[in-house]
Amino acid sequence: MDNVFADRFRREDFLPQPGEYGGDFVKRVFQRKDMLFALAALVLFAGVALFAPLLSPYDPNAIDLKNKNLGPSEGHLLGTDYLGRDLLSRILIGARISLSIAFGVVLISLFVGIAAGCAAGYYGGLVDESVSRVIDIFLSFPGVIFALTIVGVLGSGVFNLMLALSIVQWARYARLMRGQVLTLKKQEFVLSAVTSGAGDFHIIRRHIVPNAIAPLLVLATIDLGHVILSIATLSFLGIGLPADIPEWGAMLSAGKEFMRTAPHQTIFPGLAITFVVVIFSILGDGIRDILDPHHEGGEMY
Amino acid sequence: MKEKNTPLCIFLITLLVCASLLSSGCTGTEGSEVTEENPGSNTLVLGEMWEIDSINAADGDGGTLICEKAAITETLVGAKPDFSLKPGLATSWEQLDENIWEFKLRNDVFFHDGSKMTAEEVKDSLENVIAENPRVDSMLKIASMEVVDDYTLRIETSELNPILPGVLHYPDTAVISPSSFNEAGEYVKPVGTGPYKFESFDEQTRVLTVVKNENWWGGEVGLDRMVLKGMPDPNTRAMAIENGELDFTVDVLYSETDRINKLEGINVEKYKTPRVYKIDVNLGNEPLEDVRVRQAMSCAIDRYEITEHILYKVGEPAAGPFLPSMVWANKDLQPYTRDLEKADELLTEAGWVDTDGDGIRDKDGKTLRLNLLTYSARPGLPPMAQAMAAQLKEAGIDVETEVLEMGAIYDRREKGNWDLYLAAYNIAMVPDPEYVLSNWYMTGGPDNGPGYSNPEVDSLIMDARKLTDLEERYQKFNEVEAIVYEEQPMIIVAYYGCAIVKKDYVKGYVFDPTAHDYRINADMYIEK
Numbered sequence: 001m002d003n004v005f006a007d008r009f010r011r012e013d014f015l016p017q018p019g020e021y022g023g024d025f026v027k028r029v030f031q032r033k034d035m036l037f038a039l040a041a042l043v044l045f046a047g048v049a050l051f052a053p054l055l056s057p058y059d060p061n062a063i064d065l066k067n068k069n070l071g072p073s074e075g076h077l078l079g080t081d082y083l084g085r086d087l088l089s090r091i092l093i094g095a096r097i098s099l100s101i102a103f104g105v106v107l108i109s110l111f112v113g114i115a116a117g118c119a120a121g122y123y124g125g126l127v128d129e130s131v132s133r134v135i136d137i138f139l140s141f142p143g144v145i146f147a148l149t150i151v152g153v154l155g156s157g158v159f160n161l162m163l164a165l166s167i168v169q170w171a172r173y174a175r176l177m178r179g180q181v182l183t184l185k186k187q188e189f190v191l192s193a194v195t196s197g198a199g200d201f202h203i204i205r206r207h208i209v210p211n212a213i214a215p216l217l218v219l220a221t222i223d224l225g226h227v228i229l230s231i232a233t234l235s236f237l238g239i240g241l242p243a244d245i246p247e248w249g250a251m252l253s254a255g256k257e258f259m260r261t262a263p264h265q266t267i268f269p270g271l272a273i274t275f276v277v278v279i280f281s282i283l284g285d286g287i288r289d290i291l292d293p294h295h296e297g298g299e300m301y
Numbered sequence: 302m303k304e305k306n307t308p309l310c311i312f313l314i315t316l317l318v319c320a321s322l323l324s325s326g327c328t329g330t331e332g333s334e335v336t337e338e339n340p341g342s343n344t345l346v347l348g349e350m351w352e353i354d355s356i357n358a359a360d361g362d363g364g365t366l367i368c369e370k371a372a373i374t375e376t377l378v379g380a381k382p383d384f385s386l387k388p389g390l391a392t393s394w395e396q397l398d399e400n401i402w403e404f405k406l407r408n409d410v411f412f413h414d415g416s417k418m419t420a421e422e423v424k425d426s427l428e429n430v431i432a433e434n435p436r437v438d439s440m441l442k443i444a445s446m447e448v449v450d451d452y453t454l455r456i457e458t459s460e461l462n463p464i465l466p467g468v469l470h471y472p473d474t475a476v477i478s479p480s481s482f483n484e485a486g487e488y489v490k491p492v493g494t495g496p497y498k499f500e501s502f503d504e505q506t507r508v509l510t511v512v513k514n515e516n517w518w519g520g521e522v523g524l525d526r527m528v529l530k531g532m533p534d535p536n537t538r539a540m541a542i543e544n545g546e547l548d549f550t551v552d553v554l555y556s557e558t559d560r561i562n563k564l565e566g567i568n569v570e571k572y573k574t575p576r577v578y579k580i581d582v583n584l585g586n587e588p589l590e591d592v593r594v595r596q597a598m599s600c601a602i603d604r605y606e607i608t609e610h611i612l613y614k615v616g617e618p619a620a621g622p623f624l625p626s627m628v629w630a631n632k633d634l635q636p637y638t639r640d641l642e643k644a645d646e647l648l649t650e651a652g653w654v655d656t657d658g659d660g661i662r663d664k665d666g667k668t669l670r671l672n673l674l675t676y677s678a679r680p681g682l683p684p685m686a687q688a689m690a691a692q693l694k695e696a697g698i699d700v701e702t703e704v705l706e707m708g709a710i711y712d713r714r715e716k717g718n719w720d721l722y723l724a725a726y727n728i729a730m731v732p733d734p735e736y737v738l739s740n741w742y743m744t745g746g747p748d749n750g751p752g753y754s755n756p757e758v759d760s761l762i763m764d765a766r767k768l769t770d771l772e773e774r775y776q777k778f779n780e781v782e783a784i785v786y787e788e789q790p791m792i793i794v795a796y797y798g799c800a801i802v803k804k805d806y807v808k809g810y811v812f813d814p815t816a817h818d819y820r821i822n823a824d825m826y827i828e829k
Contacts, residue, residue, distance in 0.1 A: 063691035065610035069556070082556070083687060084610075155709075238677060242703065244687070257536075257554050257680070 028290045035286035038279045045276060049095040056089035060246045069262040079264045081255065087265065090246035091272050097247055098276070101162055102227040106220050108166040113173020114216065118204050120174070121181025132178065138171035144233055151239050161240055165230055169223065173216055180212035214291045222284030225277035232273050248273050343525040343827050345807065348538040348550030350818060353507045353531035356499075358481070358491045359433040364473035367491045369813075369820040371511050371529055373413075374475035374493030377404060377423070378466050380815040383628040384575075384732040386466055390418070390476055390494065396769060399461050400444070406452040410518045412478035413498040420454040426476045440468045440731060463766060463774075467733040472817070496522040496823035507531045523809055523826030535680070542567060542802055548827070549803045549810075551819050555613040555681065558800050569802050571615050572812045573624055574819075575729035576797035578616070578685065580673070581722040581750035582790055588653070588669055589720060595789040597647040601696035602689050603639040608795050611684050615798030621782045622728055622737055622793060626814065629734045629775040631782040644696045655697055662697040670699040671720035674713060677704050679725050685794070686723050714750065722750060725797055732815060734778040738762055742785055753790035 064084035120131035150164035232249025234240035255265030355363035379389035497511035539553040562569040604618035623630035690700040765777035
């Protein structure tokens, strides 16, 4: 068998048995130590984000000017920031915000991208032409600058930020999906479905999407990291979220003024960002390797 | 394939390393050459806090730079540290009747081009700034000027303007020679009368160089040469003075002032400047039109904690709109100290009580929730806003801070969609209390953001305008200050500070509190 962990999980019926649908995939995930590690870190991280309000020792917005810029100590594990707020609490609550925005953005873009890509690839002709041109237009803008403009117009706030980043992200999914659909459309199982009189929607839902989704999931996994980075970038530039929402990028930006007197204010949020982005990168990379062993890699970026 | 590429790679890397070593070596020798060339020379390199965009002596930023920081030009009227006026290029002035003023000029002043300064040149120079700068024009209110003799200039104002001598202290009104313009009448460079002469301005690197004026009427000038470099980023300025690139700069990050002061060879001095941090209160909004709510807010704010922990003592708690050191300030006023009990009393009296136990006060089903707008161009503002929001919350007032772009703030204020607005305002554009008080507190005044209107204040200011006796005039203004201190249409939080950072070998520097940011004085010299 491939792995002690996998064996134990199989016995408890958490994982599919070898030979079942998806069993091979799971087996290979457990063969890769880096993915296993990343997966464990992700579970830990998601848990922390989910229970952040319970775990954080202080109110993340409680200001205590007398105890500003303190280094890590017993009272404040990661120290305090320039207004005396507990850094650990802010990073924990920030994890929740980063993660929920990232998932929101990726889900919206995935959904919109799949819909647009299917329409373009499946129907072809005028639909394909118009959707593809729209995709081209969106892809021709540099992402962060485009998002900056949108947030600038809409104003700050969690929802506006999600909207802006989704508008930037969806086109990549749509283009990938369109390519997938174009190859799948000519496959025999699709043609046979067409000849047996199945409706368009049925074919797309039952035959095309399940077979085309794998590379999109890879992209989505890596994108989660990218989106977290984009949120941090926008907050760093000062137009992401309102000041009282603890967000890593904003913490980094506010802390840079104290880089030389209290460097922990930039180091810890920076580490948190790096940590999460690396996790998603490893996972995305691993999934791609497993699903497409002939791929030499690198093009995803 | 890989093996084939390896030698090439190594070669490229070596090339790169060589190139970088060479270039860094070059700059190294270049730097040492400069110092070797003038050993022990009296050159001061100054890190200016804004980008040097303009050297036009008549426009707002350029005028301040040329007059106060580069000391190329001088104004007719000067000001003492208590902001009372003193002679500058003019020796005395007199109000002949309501609208006519007569200025006597110094007869020993030469421009940098060697020509003598007479009333004719002063008149031309003032006409130039009136044409170029509408703001100065609106403050001067000059209808016509007449040259009586070489050293006497008579000015007629279009209406009664008691602040005219004060406006002539404004750096943009500094006197420049006709040779500042080319034959086509275009401005080329500032030719003034000050202790330093314009030498060059590099449009590319934005570096302004001035040299000693050997024939300055004021006496000996301390430095041979001064190089002004625009460095808008406070971190860059701090690093530049630490590694010896600069000899003098201002306003490094407030949080770094103590660390830099401890460094060998560098000292930091903190001063108050004529600027205040204040909150405009939107009196058009229902909870805020109640004076008790405003007083309670002022009681809830801990001004001492803010100046100590957010401004790092670059600034001081403020009571009224004027620095206590100003000759006309109402010295009886003390900054509101933090008193949560009094705040609670006042709010309870006004009907705001926390009935649902969520920590926020409410009245008739409405919670006491306010927004506080501010901008980030001045670094003290956003953290100050957040700290005040936290302090107000302890008094049961929920304040949401919003850091916005200037455009968005104008937009919000235009629409009335705001409660509180925190900003830094200059309080001595003109060294006279009338300018600030009438702009801020008179009904419909241009900077009266709160929409404050009090007939008593209006009539006091109108009365004071007609008075020429300074004592009586200041008396009226003190009364205005006392009223607005009581009513708090603007919550004045702290006086703005300025941190002067200089090398220990820079001697003879005297801070001028009347300057807009800081002023370079002719007595400064270097002693290594």
